[in-house]
Amino acid sequence: MDLQPTDLQELLRSNAEDVLAREAPADRVRQMEASGEPDAELWSTLVDLGWTGLAIDEEHGGQGGSLLDLAVIIEQLCRNAVLSPFVPTALAALVVQRHGDEALRADLLPRIAEGATVAIALAEGRGEMHDLATTGEDGAVSGEKRFVEYARSTDLHLVAASRNGASGLAIVPTSAEGVSIEQDLASIGKTPQAIVAYDGARADAWIEGEAAVEDLRRLGSALASLESYAHAQRALDMTVDYVQTRVQFGRPIGSFQAVQMRLADLATRVQASNFLVHELLWHFGEGSEDPEQIAVVKAVTAQTVAQVTQDCHLLHGGIGFITEYDLYFHTIRGKEASLRFGGAGEALRTVANALLD
Amino acid sequence: MRVPIGHRERAVRMHYGWTDEQLQFRDDLRAFIAEHRTEELLAELDEYHDTHEYGPAMRRFRTGLDEAGFSTMAWPTEYGGQNKGAFYLFILKEELEYWGMPYDALSVLSVGTTIMRFGSESQKREWLPKIQTGEMNFAIGYTEPNAGTDLASLQTRAVRDGDEWVINGQKIYTSAAHNASHLFMAARTDPEAPKHRGISVFVFPLDTPGITVRPLWTMGGGRTNETFYEDVRIPADSIVGEENRGWYTIMNALDLERVTIGPYAPIKRVLDLMVEHVREERPELRDDPIVRTKLAETKLDYEIARALATTNAAIIDGGHTPTMEASMTKVWSTDMKERVSNLAMDLLGWEGALHVSNGEIAPARGDFEGRWRLSPSTRFGGGTNDVQRQIIATRGLSLPRG
Numbered sequence: 001m002d003l004q005p006t007d008l009q010e011l012l013r014s015n016a017e018d019v020l021a022r023e024a025p026a027d028r029v030r031q032m033e034a035s036g037e038p039d040a041e042l043w044s045t046l047v048d049l050g051w052t053g054l055a056i057d058e059e060h061g062g063q064g065g066s067l068l069d070l071a072v073i074i075e076q077l078c079r080n081a082v083l084s085p086f087v088p089t090a091l092a093a094l095v096v097q098r099h100g101d102e103a104l105r106a107d108l109l110p111r112i113a114e115g116a117t118v119a120i121a122l123a124e125g126r127g128e129m130h131d132l133a134t135t136g137e138d139g140a141v142s143g144e145k146r147f148v149e150y151a152r153s154t155d156l157h158l159v160a161a162s163r164n165g166a167s168g169l170a171i172v173p174t175s176a177e178g179v180s181i182e183q184d185l186a187s188i189g190k191t192p193q194a195i196v197a198y199d200g201a202r203a204d205a206w207i208e209g210e211a212a213v214e215d216l217r218r219l220g221s222a223l224a225s226l227e228s229y230a231h232a233q234r235a236l237d238m239t240v241d242y243v244q245t246r247v248q249f250g251r252p253i254g255s256f257q258a259v260q261m262r263l264a265d266l267a268t269r270v271q272a273s274n275f276l277v278h279e280l281l282w283h284f285g286e287g288s289e290d291p292e293q294i295a296v297v298k299a300v301t302a303q304t305v306a307q308v309t310q311d312c313h314l315l316h317g318g319i320g321f322i323t324e325y326d327l328y329f330h331t332i333r334g335k336e337a338s339l340r341f342g343g344a345g346e347a348l349r350t351v352a353n354a355l356l357d
Numbered sequence: 358m359r360v361p362i363g364h365r366e367r368a369v370r371m372h373y374g375w376t377d378e379q380l381q382f383r384d385d386l387r388a389f390i391a392e393h394r395t396e397e398l399l400a401e402l403d404e405y406h407d408t409h410e411y412g413p414a415m416r417r418f419r420t421g422l423d424e425a426g427f428s429t430m431a432w433p434t435e436y437g438g439q440n441k442g443a444f445y446l447f448i449l450k451e452e453l454e455y456w457g458m459p460y461d462a463l464s465v466l467s468v469g470t471t472i473m474r475f476g477s478e479s480q481k482r483e484w485l486p487k488i489q490t491g492e493m494n495f496a497i498g499y500t501e502p503n504a505g506t507d508l509a510s511l512q513t514r515a516v517r518d519g520d521e522w523v524i525n526g527q528k529i530y531t532s533a534a535h536n537a538s539h540l541f542m543a544a545r546t547d548p549e550a551p552k553h554r555g556i557s558v559f560v561f562p563l564d565t566p567g568i569t570v571r572p573l574w575t576m577g578g579g580r581t582n583e584t585f586y587e588d589v590r591i592p593a594d595s596i597v598g599e600e601n602r603g604w605y606t607i608m609n610a611l612d613l614e615r616v617t618i619g620p621y622a623p624i625k626r627v628l629d630l631m632v633e634h635v636r637e638e639r640p641e642l643r644d645d646p647i648v649r650t651k652l653a654e655t656k657l658d659y660e661i662a663r664a665l666a667t668t669n670a671a672i673i674d675g676g677h678t679p680t681m682e683a684s685m686t687k688v689w690s691t692d693m694k695e696r697v698s699n700l701a702m703d704l705l706g707w708e709g710a711l712h713v714s715n716g717e718i719a720p721a722r723g724d725f726e727g728r729w730r731l732s733p734s735t736r737f738g739g740g741t742n743d744v745q746r747q748i749i750a751t752r753g754l755s756l757p758r759g
Contacts, residue, residue: 260750275664
C-alpha cells in the first residue's frame with residue numbers, strides 16, 4: 001500500500017490547475033450556469049489536452065491511463081465548478097471499454113477521445129435504475145428516461161434498455177429520429193438535464209448484458225462519490241483560507257477555538273472521504289470492487305459534502321451566501337453529485353441489507 | 358529526522374492493496390490468535406478488566422507472540438526485530454485489538470522505540486532484549502495532579518547526588534505501576550529553566566526503595582494508581598537521552614505511539630458482535646428499520662475510522678511523520694468507540710446493561726457495557742480529544758493559535 005500520487009498524477013494535477021485557472025475562471029463558470037449549456041471552447045481545450053482520452057486504451061486512440069489518473073482531472077474540474085459533460089462521457093467510455101465488443105470499441109472510443117460527448121440515460125420514473133421499462137427491440141429504442149444530464153448538447157446517448165428480455169445498453173445518436181426532449185429539469189447544481197423520450201429511435205450499437213448495466217450503475221456511483229468528495233475538499237480549503245484572513249473582534253476568526261474545532265472535525269471527514277473514494281477507484285481498476293463498499297462510499301461522501309459545505313457557509317457568514325463569491329458552486333454541485341445514481345438513503349439501505357440479510 | 362520504525366523502500370504508488378507477504382502475516386497472526394484464544398484466556402481477560410492482573414494464559418499468549426517474532430516485527434533488525442515496516446505493526450495492532458488480545462504496545466512500541474532512538478549504547482544492549490521478551494515492561498510516569506494536559510508544568514524533582522539521582526514527588530494515573538517491572542518517568546531536573554527545558558527522562562525498577570503505589574479504582578472496572586516518590590535513589594545512568602532535553606524525548610514517544618493510534622478495530626468488533634447478536638437472537642430487531650439504519654450508519658463510521666487509520670499508517674510507512682492524520686485517527690476512533698457501544702446498549706435495552714459476570718444472559722459477554730464504561734479513558738487519554746482537535750487545526754490546517 002502506498003497512497004502517494006504517481007509522478008504522472010502530480011503532473012496532471014498541476015497542469016490541470018494551470019489550465020483551468022486560465023480557461024475556466026469563475027465568471028466563465030457563471031456564464032455556463034446562466035446559459036444552461038457547456039462551454040464549447042472549453043471543451044475543445046480539454047480535448048486538445050488529451051483529457052477525453054485519458055482513460056481510453058492506447059490502441060483505441062487514448063492514453064491508457066488508470067481510473068486514478070482520470071480521478072485527478074475530475075477532481076480539478078470539480079474544484080473549478082466546471083459544468084461539462086466530461087464525467088458522463090468518461091463513464092460511457094469506461095463502460096464501452098469494459099463491456100463493448102471490439103467493433104464498438106474500435107468505432108466509438110477514438111471518437112470519444114477526439115471529443116464526441118455522451119449522455120447517460122439510465123434512470124426512469126422517480127429515479128428507478130432497475131427493472132427498466134425502456135425497450136430496444138430490433139435496434140429501435142422506446143421509453144422515457146429522466147435525469148439525463150447534458151441530454152441536449154451531447155452527441156450520443158447511452159440508453160439502458162431491455163432487448164429480448166435481457167438488459168443492455170443502446171448507443172443512440174442525439175440527432176436520431178424519435179429522440180425528443182420532453183422537459184428540461186432545473187436541478188440544484190445547475191447541471192443541465194432533461195426528461196427524454198425515445199420513440200423507436202435507431203440505436204447505432206448495442207452492449208449486451210446486465211453486467212454492463214450494473215457496471216454503469218456502480219461506476220456511476222463511484223464517480224459521483226469522487227465528485228462529492230472533491231466539492232467538499234474545495235469548500236473546506238476555501239474556508240480554511242478565509243478564516244485566516246477574516247478579522248473580527250480584532251483577531252482572525254480562525255484563531256477562535258470554536259472555529260478551529262469545527263474545522264478539525266470537517267477536515268477529518270474530508271480526509272476519510274479522500275481515502276475511501278480513491279481506494280474504491282483502485283478496486284475498480286483491480287476488478288475487486290464490492291457493491292456494499294460502493295454504497296458505503298456513496299453514503300459517506302454524500303453526508304460529508306452536505307455537512308462540510310453547510311458548515312463552511314456557517315463559518316463564512318454572509319459573504320459565502322452571495323453568488324458573486326464562489327463557495328456556493330460547491331454547495332450546490334456537491335449536493336447534486338451526492339444524489340446522482342441514488343442518494344445516501346438508498347446507499348444506507350444497501351449497506352443494511354448487506355449487513356443483516 | 359530518522360524514524361526508527363516504519364521506514365522501507367518505496368514500492369508502487371497509489372496502490373491500495375496489501376502485499377502477499379502482508380496478507381500471509383495477517384493469516385499467520387489470525388491462526389496464532391485462534392489457537393491461543395482459549396476459554397481459559399477469555400475468562401482471564403474478563404477478570405483482567407476488574408483486576409488488571411495478568412493470568413497464566415495471558416502470559417503464555419504474550420510469550421508466544423514474542424517467540425513467533427510477531428511482537429517486535431517492526432523493530433529494526435539491529436535490535437532483534439525484522440524491520441518490516443509500519444504496516445506490519447498496523448496489522449498486528451488491528452488483529453490483536455479486534456480480538457481483545459493482550460499486547461504491551463506501551464513497552465514494545467513507545468518505550469522500546471524511544472530507547473532505540475535516545476538511549477545510550479549500554480541501555481540499548483541491556484534493555485531492548487528484555488523489552489522484547491517482556492521481562493522488562495513499563496508503567497509511564499508523566500502525569501501529576503497539577504500536570505495533565507499541560508504536561509510540561511510537572512513538578513516531580515530529580516536532583517543529582519554523586520553518581521545517583523534522587524527523586525521526590527508524586528505521579529498520578531500511573532497505570533500498571535502495580536505490576537510493571539520498570540517506570541519510564543519524566544521529572545524536573547532544572548527548576549530555573551523555562552518549563553519545557555528543565556525536564557529529563559529516567560528508567561528505573563519499580564521495586565526501588567522509596568516508591569509507594571496506591572490503587573485508584575476506575576469506573577471502567579480496572580485499576581490505575583497514584584505513586585509517591587520519597588528520596589528514591591537511582592543510578593546516574595538511569596537517565597534516557599540528554600539531561601534537560603526530556604520534553605523532546607517524551608514528545609517523540611508520543612509521536613511514535615501514533616503509529617498505532619486509534620483503536621479502530623474494536624469499532625468493527627462491536628459492529629460484528631451487534632450484527633451477530635441481532636441476526637441470531639433478535640429477529641424483531643433485525644427487521645426493525647431503525648435498527649437497520651443505525652447499524653448501517655455504524656458501518657460508515659467504522660469505514661471512516663479505517664480510512665483515517667490506514668492513511669496515518671501509510672504516511673509512517675512511507676518514512677514520514679504524520680501530524681494531523683494521527684490526531685484525526687485518535688479523535689474519530691475513540692469518539693466512535695463510545696458512540697458504537699452506546700448504540701449497542703440502546704438497541705438492546707435492559708439486557709444492554711448486563712455485566713460479563715452474569716454469564717450467558719449478558720449479550721456478547723457484556724462487551725458493550727464494558728466498552729462504554731471504558732470509553733472515557735480512551736477519549737481523554739493519549740492527549741485529550743479536544744486538544745487533538747486543536748492540533749488538527751493548528752498543525753494540520755495551519756490556523757493561528759488563539
